[in-house]
Amino acid sequence: MNKQKTAITPTREEDYPEWYQQVIKAADMAENSPVRGCMIIKPWGYGIWEHIQSDLDERIKNLGHENVYFPLFIPLSYLEKEAQHVEGFAKECAVVTHHRLEEVDGKLVPTGELEEPLVVRPTSEMIIGEAFSRWVESWRELPLLINQWANVVRWEMRTRIFLRTTEFLWQEGHTAHATEDEAVQETLCMLEMYRSHMEEVLALPVIIGNKPESEKFPGAVDTYTTEVMMQDRKALQSGTSHYLGQNFAKAQNIRFTNRDGDLEYAYTTSWGVTTRLIGGMIMCHSDDDGLRIPPRVAPKQVVILPVVPKPEHEAEVMEYADRIAAKLRNETYSGNKVRVIVDKREKRGGEKNWEWIKKGIPIRIEVGPKDIESQSVMVCCRHRGHKDKKKVQIGDIEKTVINLLGEIQKSYFDQAKKHQLEHLRTDITNFEEFKKFFTPRNSERPEIHGGFVRAKWCGEPESEEIIDGLKVTIRCLPLDQTGTEGKCVLTGKPATLDAIFAKSY
């Protein structure tokens, strides 16, 4: 068999998890640090995060929220206030017990033991709730709508870069409302905000719904989720929005005087997305030649590669490259100036070209003496083959690039959506078929399986135990419930709920 050479080894087909690690390495996005489970996010990875942040930050502010900053540390006694919450997080948190170091026998040892240990925040409900209880007095102060960009720590046993790390970056929104109705609306509004960000900006097709009891956030009444199908057909939970009811308000005494003068507990919500989004973006869009970044979050959208066959061409080619860069930097794509880099490094052209392919830059433009002569450039796009070059006249370059950025953004979404639809089965009605769909055809390749199943579910928690062995979970009860009656795909009992079943990260 004539196997085509790819820039990334192994390919997705050969070993998807290892391919993922190699894509990150080849694009120079991030690396594992010597600190267990923590990552170092390098400029090419952090640049993507900055564009995710700036888009989300604008959406969050436009919906009336204000940014704040709360302490990194949570006193142990705070965590104890909400029983389910502490149970959910106690097993995986970093605990600060001392506040200085001293040299003993030439070795540094912790001293200055704290009276009350501090937990490095795994999430901030408990520390923010304490402030809410002091800030809220009457219905006039409600709703309270805040957000923070922060680092959090969860001591995960198995970590994977971007997808599950001990420390990660995120935004966490926290709100308090006077009525249940308003708080539920907020929860759903932020879910929709995430959906549109993920689809429009990260080009990730999303299924939204609420989690079954077993997968809810510790202490929440309802957890809503955005689920994305990766190329290996597993689901990635990419964002969550929680309706907390009065659970946290009661645990933390967040009370207000309502319009009738009565004292009442507030209704709270919280919602967040993390650097995991970058992992989802990589796994959903990249190919066997490396990373592919949707233009809207690409740190650079266009690289100009000067081709200098002989030293005497250099000055002229560089000047031409800079001129084209300047023209493009004046243009606007999706509300921001086009981000252009001219790669003048002293390296072989082929080597530079492949570096940028692996980095997933949307557009590469080659300019050399022949192009100057014909007043044109050669344009290559990351969503087409790497040999697919197109000659563009210099007068058309701005328009061409803007159109191509839009085309690439759309093509990544379309391709991911097509993949999702191809592997989302809606015709599986009994457990026999269900089991067959999720059982790997090849025992040596357990990662290859069916995909997503949308089917009826009876809603009984015990029924979920049946699919434990298949490593399948209910990802969500999608918001677009049909309400039709049918039989539970797991138990055969009468069922009206629609559920999405899948393996997941």
Place this chain on the structure above:
Amino acid sequence: MNKQKTAITPTREEDYPEWYQQVIKAADMAENSPVRGCMIIKPWGYGIWEHIQSDLDERIKNLGHENVYFPLFIPLSYLEKEAQHVEGFAKECAVVTHHRLEEVDGKLVPTGELEEPLVVRPTSEMIIGEAFSRWVESWRELPLLINQWANVVRWEMRTRIFLRTTEFLWQEGHTAHATEDEAVQETLCMLEMYRSHMEEVLALPVIIGNKPESEKFPGAVDTYTTEVMMQDRKALQSGTSHYLGQNFAKAQNIRFTNRDGDLEYAYTTSWGVTTRLIGGMIMCHSDDDGLRIPPRVAPKQVVILPVVPKPEHEAEVMEYADRIAAKLRNETYSGNKVRVIVDKREKRGGEKNWEWIKKGIPIRIEVGPKDIESQSVMVCCRHRGHKDKKKVQIGDIEKTVINLLGEIQKSYFDQAKKHQLEHLRTDITNFEEFKKFFTPRNSERPEIHGGFVRAKWCGEPESEEIIDGLKVTIRCLPLDQTGTEGKCVLTGKPATLDAIFAKSY
């Protein structure tokens, strides 16, 4: 005596440290959290930080640096590598020793002891240096120019909101270079970047210079500083830029092959500013009526206050207010759209007006039925008296506001500069006068003293002991050294160095 009533009690004159706390409270900027020494930054305070960030971030990137993110935790063994560095930070760091909590007799206790304790970063030289040692191989990879926005923790014994907190937010730049000369240039270039940011954006007049040996960053060859005089004439160190020589490169093995093929240690730098800048801005510009924010960092620059004498006016006045807001939001001041809020809350007009005065918003615009009639508005500015209202025709409103924002920004700088020059003595030549200048005239008011002294210093570390009792330190050796010969103001010995002496935060 006829004492004028002020919005803040006590006044600056009465009790400067307490006035500072009350300004922050009255402006609703931040508060002390229940976590020892950590603060909660509220929207009005965090909004200022966001504008500081966005200006600095642009300057840092324009100078060729890229943003990254490194882990929060530093393994203990890393800290031990640079002796001076660990000595400087060991006494004040939060140490993580456990990674889970377990319930014992109904109480949560830390379990899962770590093999190697982790220190919550007080600064990131040691964790970033480890990466540099892996990333740098030859001169081709140099210079390495990176920056990160992060939280850091230093277990300070005495904390004061914004000025000295256990956890604070900052940016830390870290660079590695092939030559000493280039690294020194970088150190000075970033110092100059800080100076221009502080003067142009925060309206803080800055004295720049390098620190004497006693005040250097632990492990640095040279520490450069920006010093700002507060209204109580004490100095605030508002930013630092360190030339680290090869000290950290040797401790962390950051080596590269130079152009001659020889292995050499790199030359490194680091530089940072923190949320302390907000404290400096408050202490430098605010008055006895509360906060005054330079327009370039104000979360909102203009508030429109609708005046509704009778309910039947409401619709018309609100519409007029919104129309003026829309006009102003289309305008640009200093590269950004003008930030306008219309305060429609149901509150008495006088109460709202004073809230905004205390919050330090640069411009307040009142609109009522009479203003609609005459197609005008009433404009009040924070840099003038609160009764100083000016009628402006609606056709002139955009131009007036843009001009006023510039005028206010300039007036805050000019006022602070004038204050600095008034209290910076350059004519003190002996220790008798020096002592008198720094000794409080009134023993009950130790905070009232002379200000800054610029005088000759012999450069001998022991001479600094003489001024210890006066609580005076050498703030810096200003960059604009005159080089003239004279006598040391402390010892009377021959001296050519010029030094700035002051009490400080």
